[in-house]
Amino acid sequence: MPDNNSAIEIRGLTKRFGALTAVDHLTFDVPAGNVVGFLGSNGAGKTTTLRMLLGLVAPSAGQATFRGRLYADLADPLHEVGAVLEAANFHPGRTARAHLDIYALAGDSPRSRVDDVLDQVGLTSAAERRVGGFSMGMRQRLGLATALLHNPEIFILDEPSNGLDPEGVRWLRDLIKGLAADGHTVLVSSHLLAEVAQTVDSVVIVDHGHLVTQSSLAKLTAQAGMVVRIRTPRAAELATALARDGITATVVASDRLEVSGATPEQVGTLAAERAIPLFETTTDAPSLEDVFLHLTTTHQEVSS
């Protein structure tokens, strides 16, 4: 049963293209008001999943819904869901303004919104230019402008940073943070984990069409071998206490220990419960790429 707080529910979603299974019994939720990163390497099934969610590709099995309703059944889809799927979605002979005019009319939004979103994505000066001459970054911005046009509650962004320069990536990050602050739900896919780290509440990782994990970033890094370094005058006592909770801790000096398989919050809470003072807590976190590789490699080993 769908969670009442879920904006998006994916249930047993499967897509087969002949002998190839692009998405295989995928199940996850996107809580309302959250920003969720949808991660996986190229070919992991992210785009196919998003296209099934948006009614563009028919699932072989399962269902993908917005609050229990298929995209095609939404009363006013453009006002409920804004999507950016790929950069090459525009008629090359049409100007940016004309493109947005068409989608303003399609969603029955005032044409004044066109100027608003052009300004929001930084394309005002290029409004009268034909899209065929746009760079990939400009196309991405135009795609985002189209999605923003009707101020929907939910955003589906498929690799939105593709083609953006560093300044554009920062702008996108701020845009997503702004959407989150305004209470929007955002599902953003990426194959570059570091790009989403600063903006998402949690991540869904897929590999070869399978769900690898859905988790917060902090929990994920802990799972993947984050080491917490502690300085405390009672290092041995804390190590014993952690061991009782099944957490591996190694005393490396009389006042230092290293903890793996736990977050700093877990270690700090346990120390506080036993009134053990902590003078210093640092983390030696693996990079997000390390986390991703660790998880997908583990998943592949389990699968095979």
Place this chain on the structure above:
Amino acid sequence: MIRLVHVELLKLRTVRSTYGMLAAAALLTTLDAVLIAAQSGSSTRPPLFTAAGLRGPISTIGFALLLSWILGITVSSGEFRNRTATLTYLAAPRRGQVLAAKAIAAGFVGAVFGVVGVLLSTGVGLAFVAGDGYSVALGGTTIADYALGAVVGSALLAALGVAVGSLIRAQLGAVVAILLWGFFVESTLSNLVKGLGSYLPFTAATTLGGAPLATGGFGFPNSSSASPLPFPAVVVLLVGITAAVSALAARTTVTSDVT
């Protein structure tokens, strides 16, 4: 539905190809009509002071109709060529309605092609008649009937083009196929099988505009002795063909993945 039609009309208004095809239709229709009018009174064509002679340039609306048909094809197949189908179906997920809106919008613009074509062909014919000092051999009602037929035929072919373009998504292939069909296939079939031309869509549409059977509306020599269908029958025929192809296209469009 009305909003969807407005959206499709706005799409057509905001690309240069629409105006380019209309300009091509106007230019080719004018040249063809001038050529036919200039040849009138020769050994192959009756003189302009006769009804048959004046009918020659006035009914050379083949290019307008053919380009209207191609316009319809580009309206639907262009969505896949330019990969704009994704946004179109995100805005309007009920694909059958999108197809219907495109057919209606293309029909409107196709009618404009018909108006432009018939104004030019009739204008050329009457200008030659006036230039030669002849009286107009066709009655006003007949000329008006030809004009109405050209507009209706052009609109219906554009709508049919939308359905064809939905079935054959490779735009270049579809356009080439239609050009061959309009220029050669129907004329050849009409000349080979007596009476068949009346039931072929392009030929039937050209007869609405007054073109004799098997001339393709281009002023080709007429070797068919069969009579065209009456006006209402041609309209029913074209609407029927468009509905049948549209139904097939709708089934394909609704079930196919947009990747």
